[in-house]
Amino acid sequence: xxxxxxxxxxxxxxxxxxxxxxxxxxxxxxxxxxxxxxxxxxxxxxxxxxxxxxxxxxxxxxxxxxxxxxxxxxxxxxxxxxxxxxxxxxxxxxxxxxxxxxxxxxxxxxxxxxxxxxxxxxxxxxxxxxxxxxxxxxxxxxxxxxxxxxxxxxxxxxxxxxxxxxxxxxxxxxxxxxxxxxxxxxxxxxxxxxxxxxxxxxxxxxxxxxxxxxxxxxxxxxxxxxxxxxxxxxxxxxxxxxxxxxxxxxxxxxxxxxxxxxxxxxxxxxxxxxxxxxxxxxxxxxxxxxxxx
Numbered sequence: 473x474x475x476x477x478x479x480x481x482x483x484x485x486x487x488x489x490x491x492x493x494x495x496x497x498x499x500x501x502x503x504x505x506x507x508x509x510x511x512x513x514x515x516x517x518x519x520x521x522x523x524x525x526x527x528x529x530x531x532x533x534x535x536x537x538x539x540x541x542x543x544x545x546x547x548x549x550x551x552x553x554x555x556x557x558x559x560x561x562x563x564x565x566x567x568x569x570x571x572x573x574x575x576x577x578x579x580x581x582x583x584x585x586x587x588x589x590x591x592x593x594x595x596x597x598x599x600x601x602x603x604x605x606x607x608x609x610x611x612x613x614x615x616x617x618x619x620x621x622x623x624x625x626x627x628x629x630x631x632x633x634x635x636x637x638x639x640x641x642x643x644x645x646x647x648x649x650x651x652x653x654x655x656x657x658x659x660x661x662x663x664x665x666x667x668x669x670x671x672x673x674x675x676x677x678x679x680x681x682x683x684x685x686x687x688x689x690x691x692x693x694x695x696x697x698x699x700x701x702x703x704x705x706x707x708x709x710x711x712x713x714x715x716x717x718x719x720x721x722x723x724x725x726x727x728x729x730x731x732x733x734x735x736x737x738x739x740x741x742x743x744x745x746x747x748x749x750x751x752x753x754x755x756x757x758x759x760x761x762x763x764x765x
Contacts, residue, residue, distance in 0.1 A: 481575075481622055482615055485576060485618055486579065486615065486618070489576065489580045492580050493583045493584050515531050515539050515540070515541055515542070516539065516540060516542055517538070517540075518532075518537070518538035518539060518540050522540050526540040526541050527539070528540060549590045549591075550590065550591045550592075550593065550644070550648040551581065551582070551590055551591065551592045551648065552594075552595065552640065552650045552672070553581065553582065553593070553594050553617070553651050553653065554594075554597065554654075555578060555621055556574070556633065556653065556654030556655065557598050558598045558626060558629075558631040558699060559698040560631065560698045561654075563681060563683075565681055565683045565744070566682050566683075566743075566744045567744045568744055569744075570679040573742065573744055574621065574679060575618060577677060578617065578618060578653070579614075580752065582614040582617060582618070586614055591607035591608055592608070593606055593607030593644070594621070595636050596620065596621065597635055597636040597639075598632075599632050600632060601635050601636060601639045603624055604639070605617055607648075629701065631658035631699060632658060633654060633656070633658045634660065634661040634664050637664040637667075637668045638664055640668060641667060641668060641671065647672055647673070648672050648673070649672070650672045650673065650674045651675050652675070652676045653679065654676075654677075654678065655678065656676070656678050656724075656728040657699065659727060659731075660732070662731045662734040662735065665731055665732065665735035665737065668735065669735035674735060675737065675755075676737050676739045677740045677742055678728070678739055678742065679742055679743075680741055680742070680743045681743070681745070684721055685717075685721040685722070686714075686717075686718065687708045687714045688708060689709050689714065690708050691709050692707050692708070693706055694706075740752075740755060
């Protein structure tokens with residue numbers, strides 16, 4: 473993609489996503505995007521009235537007098553955007569390609585985080601981790617991330633999403649909110665996801681196109697597997713062929729959902745032919761209510 477065209481796309485993303493973020497948080501506190509946990513700060517001597525459950529028994533035994541752990545409320549959040557940039561993300565028959573939809577979601581989520589002065593990082597993954605940008609704050613940093621999402625050309629073929637899970641576990645030690653944006657055409661490793669889900673707050677954003685599951689009856693067509701490049705002729709007028717296509721799509725989705733369920737990872741299904749804003753509004757509202765309890 474030409475540099476001028478790339479910058480123009482990034483600018484359009486910024487303008488559109490800023491308006492969407494305003495709609496997203498209209499009439500509600502932006503604090504729903506803040507951290508919801510607490511962080512350890514120090515150990516101090518016990519004073520009457522302290523919560524007994526806060527006693528640090530190891531330090532107490534070592535020093536011979538009671539000490540308690542002191543925690544502070546988590547005031548900020550690190551948002552990690554994990555984006556599938558494999559070739560299947562170039563697919564799109566309704567509205568936009570999945571890759572462009574992923575970039576727009578990154579812009580909306582990123583500007584929501586920037587509005588709270590939270591840090592945003594990026595991992596781009598194909599058959600391996602293609603690109604990593606450590607978390608940082610600010611508009612300029614976010615615009616760089618969006619440019620990277622739109623501009624990268626994956627070097628390999630295929631998808632290995634588990635590579636991203638392993639990479640995040642190795643590089644991201646602070647508990648983060650991880651948005652995993654993909655069409656999830658690759659088989660997931662439940663074990664890695666389970667560990668990732670324990671260490672971070674993981675949300676899967678599954679991108680779907682109407683033609684992922686349903687083939688129109690238009691006669692013989694040539695289909696290409698974008699991941700492998702393999703091509704085949706399919707008679708879409710055949711009910712048997714269309715049913716097989718649908719069944720295989722449902723099986724892939726079921727495998728993905730099972731792996732994500734093991735990791736207790738919620739799934740947001742975003743479609744290329746529908747607005748995702750109501751879905752995000754419900755997500756943030758639910759997250760805000762959980763944080764208020």
